Amino acid sequence: MTLIKTEELTPTTPLSAIDTLQTYCCLDSLVMLEVFEEISSLFNQPPQIYSFERALQAPYLEMMQRGFLVDELARRQAVDSLRARELRLQATLNEMAQAACGHSLNPRSPAQLKDFFYSSLKLPEVWLSQKGERKLSTNREALEKLDSYLYARPFVSAVLGLRDLAKQREVLETEIDRDGRIRTSYNIAGTETGRPSSSSNAFGTGGNLQNVALGLRYVFVADPGWKLVVIDLEQVEARDVGWFCGVLFNDWSYLDACESGDLHTSVCKLVWPRELKWTGVPDRDKWLADSSIFYRDFSYRFMSKRGAHLSNYMGTAWTAARVMKMPIATLEEFQARYILGRAQFTDKKGTFHPAIVPAFPCIPRWWQWIAQQIQTPPHSLTTPFGRTRHFFGRPGDDTTLREAIAYMPQSTTADRMNLGLWRIWKHMPQVQLLGQGYDSVTFQVQDDSRFDEVVAEALELIKVPLEHQGRRYICPGEAKVGWNWGSMHDASKPLGQGNKFNPDGLVKWQPGQDRRQRQVGIKRIMA
DNA sequence: GACCCCCGCCAC
DNA sequence: AAACGTGGCGGGGGTC
Numbered sequence: 001m002t003l004i005k006t007e008e009l010t011p012t013t014p015l016s017a018i019d020t021l022q023t024y025c026c027l028d029s030l031v032m033l034e035v036f037e038e039i040s041s042l043f044n045q046p047p048q049i050y051s052f053e054r055a056l057q058a059p060y061l062e063m064m065q066r067g068f069l070v071d072e073l074a075r076r077q078a079v080d081s082l083r084a085r086e087l088r089l090q091a092t093l094n095e096m097a098q099a100a101c102g103h104s105l106n107p108r109s110p111a112q113l114k115d116f117f118y119s120s121l122k123l124p125e126v127w128l129s130q131k132g133e134r135k136l137s138t139n140r141e142a143l144e145k146l147d148s149y150l151y152a153r154p155f156v157s158a159v160l161g162l163r164d165l166a167k168q169r170e171v172l173e174t175e176i177d178r179d180g181r182i183r184t185s186y187n188i189a190g191t192e193t194g195r196p197s198s199s200s201n202a203f204g205t206g207g208n209l210q211n212v213a214l215g216l217r218y219v220f221v222a223d224p225g226w227k228l229v230v231i232d233l234e235q236v237e238a239r240d241v242g243w244f245c246g247v248l249f250n251d252w253s254y255l256d257a258c259e260s261g262d263l264h265t266s267v268c269k270l271v272w273p274r275e276l277k278w279t280g281v282p283d284r285d286k287w288l289a290d291s292s293i294f295y296r297d298f299s300y301r302f303m304s305k306r307g308a309h310l311s312n313y314m315g316t317a318w319t320a321a322r323v324m325k326m327p328i329a330t331l332e333e334f335q336a337r338y339i340l341g342r343a344q345f346t347d348k349k350g351t352f353h354p355a356i357v358p359a360f361p362c363i364p365r366w367w368q369w370i371a372q373q374i375q376t377p378p379h380s381l382t383t384p385f386g387r388t389r390h391f392f393g394r395p396g397d398d399t400t401l402r403e404a405i406a407y408m409p410q411s412t413t414a415d416r417m418n419l420g421l422w423r424i425w426k427h428m429p430q431v432q433l434l435g436q437g438y439d440s441v442t443f444q445v446q447d448d449s450r451f452d453e454v455v456a457e458a459l460e461l462i463k464v465p466l467e468h469q470g471r472r473y474i475c476p477g478e479a480k481v482g483w484n485w486g487s488m489h490d491a492s493k494p495l496g497q498g499n500k501f502n503p504d505g506l507v508k509w510q511p512g513q514d515r516r517q518r519q520v521g522i523k524r525i526m527a
Numbered sequence: 528g529a530c531c532c533c534c535g536c537c538a539c
Numbered sequence: 540a541a542a543c544g545t546g547g548c549g550g551g552g553g554t555c
Contacts, residue, residue: 109551110534129541130534139535167536170549190546195539197546208547211538237539313543322542398541406544410539414545438539438545 049387049415053189056418059425060186063433064201067181068209068220068442071484071520075172075219082169086162093158100155107159108166113138116155123149141322171216174200174207182220184209186436193407194387194414196436209435218486218502221520226432227447228485229455230506231462231477232440233417235263237409239475241312243384244408245362247468248369254360255473265289267304270359271337276300295330307334313406314367314398339363367405374404381407384466385415413439416475420462427461430454442485447518452511455479479509483518 040046094104101120106112114136117123126142127134143160146152176182185201198210212220222228235258242255257266261282268289269278276292278285289301310320317331324331336342341358373381375395381404382388389407393400421441424431431454435442441462445454459477466473482488488505503519 106551108535108549111552135534137534163535166550167548171537174548187546193545195545199547208538211536211547213537216537310543315543316541318542320543402543403545410545413539440539 047386049194049385052415052418052422056188056422059422059433060188060196060436062425063435064183064185066432066434067177067179067183067206068434068485069223070176070180070182071219071221072180074520078216078219079169079172082165082172086165086169089158089162089165093155093162096154096158105155105159107162110138113159117146117152121149121152121155123152168213168216171207171212172219175205177205182206182209184435191414192389192403193411194418195410195438196414196418198436210437214487216486218484218505220485221504222444222447222483223432225447226444227451227518228434228442228444228482228506229458229509230437230440230442230480230485231420231458232437232480233413233462233475234478236413236416236439236475238263238308238312239473240409240412241363241366243466243473245360245366246471246473249362249365250469251362251365252471254362257360262286264301264304264308267308267338267359268300271304271334272300295326298324298326303334307331308338311335311338312363314402367401370404370408371401374400383408383412383415385412385419387411387415416464417441417462419464420477423461424458428454428458431458447483451481452509455481455509456511480506481509481514482506483520 090107093107097103097105097116101116105116117138118125118136123146125136126145128137128139128142129135130137138159140160143156147156174182183201183203183206184198185206187197187199190197198208200207239255239258242252242258246252246255253270257263257270260266265282265286268276269285276288278288286301289304290299292300294300294303306324307320310323311334317328317335320326320331320335321328336356337359339358339360341361342353342356344353344355346352370381373379374391378390379392379395380388380390389411391400391404393403417436417439421433421436424441424443425433431443431445433441433443443458445451459479462477463474480487483504484502484506486502486505488502488507503516507514
């Protein structure tokens with residue numbers, strides 16, 4: 001963002017490369033200084049949120065410098081296995097494609113795929129609307145539609161499989177530094193909401209550590225003598241929505257539901273008070289919600305979990321139905337019971353449908369409040385942490401409203417987690433921070449007799465109490481511990497054989513309960 | 528060959 | 540009519 005071009009300043013002799021870079025650096029810095037001084041003059045002191053972001057530079061720089069140790073052998077084995085599977089599957093696909101259209105097929109080229117499926121195989125085109133535009137697509141959703149044509153099925157399955165394998169391999173092939181550590185670059189002030197973002201670093205190594213697939217995380221490990229801790233905030237965005245409804249309308253029903261044991265079971269009870277035989281025994285009711293079928297093989301609890309999240313953010317029944325692969329009518333029924341309600345009516349067949357009273361009408365009411373905020377000056381929202389965002393989109397547009405609705409809980413979560421992260425950095429020098437995952441933080445602690453004590457202290461530090469008219473709200477954290485970053489039990493997509501169980505992986509922390517020893521020798525990791 | 532956009536896909 | 544938000548990355552395929 002230089003206002004003056006270097007050429008204009010160039011003296012009679014041209015600048016050397018390094019001088020050019022330094023000149024650019026100076027100019028850019030000075031422009032920023034000018035902007036800073038201008039903005040500073042508007043305030044007596046900088047907004048608190050600005051000072052907070054500056055304070056975050058220390059812990060984030062520390063994480064960026066430290067890096068996260070990678071189990072090089074595990075990584076290479078996974079890459080080799082993936083590559084071998086890719087080669088075999090690609091050979092099969094090529095053979096089939098040769099027979100069908102006379103040439104091989106690149107599963108990562110949408111152009112080739114369109115030509116293949118819609119011209120060579122002459123299948124009906126699948127148009128999907130994405131971001132307001134209808135597009136001829138070859139993404140997973142489109143290919144799954146083509147899967148109903150028998151002769152397309154082997155191609156669909158090979159293409160999806162190859163894309164999946166390639167994606168996993170790419171992540172594992174991300175360049176790490178010579179000391180065997182991956183260093184991501186965090187951008188503290190890079191997003192609209194206050195979330196940090198992560199990307200490859202200034203030296204071109206590392207990558208986004210915040211979107212590593214769960215099944216690949218086991219390659220990231222604790223240093224020798226250390227053990228990993230991941231603390232995440234339990235259902236934080238749902239709780240925040242409940243908090244907003246309480247503060248704005250004195251309606252605490254949703255926060256109460258979040259705080260009364262298992263959120264999704266509580267929601268089930270309120271949405272279907274009579275349909276299931278509730279016992280009042282928490283474990284029994286959770287089991288009931290989980291094992292009773294609402295639609296096909298989807299339980300009532302699953303509906304509460306997936307459907308509720310989408311619905312909270314003003315997702316339509318249409319979208320929820322598409323994502324969850326269910327009929328629209330099923331989601332309409334859910335949303336009516338959950339938040340929207342419905343007047344009585346008689347359908348075409350003459351069947352009478354009684355009125356539905358929604359369980360949480362405060363949520364659409366909260367949307368209304370948001371709409372009003374962004375439609376009237378100053379067209380902004382401010383979170384409980386004092387982060388203000390102006391909405392420059394057309395105030396009446398649904399997209400603007402949806403951004404605004406998502407902003408409140410997302411931003412609140414970001415600041416809550418960052419405050420916890422900062423406190424851990426400030427007050428616990430015995431902790432080494434390794435990563436931030438929006439609603440979670442990962443760090444390592446010496447693997448000795450004081451381990452549990454340290455975890456307990458960190459769990460306390462991430463608690464940020466909010467208060468309103470006598471109501472106190474804290475989002476609790478949950479800790480998982482282990483020596484590698486994968487999950488111990490659910491390694492989900494196992495990479496070939498031998499990875500179905502991950503003994504060094506993360507398990508729920510219970511003080512004094514984890515009697516495991518580290519299985520993978522650290523010599524192997526460092527080799 | 529550098530650059531850019533599109534596409535598909537991973538996370539929360 | 541359009542249809543939940545916030546991000547980053549790599550490959551394909553085009554342009555300059």
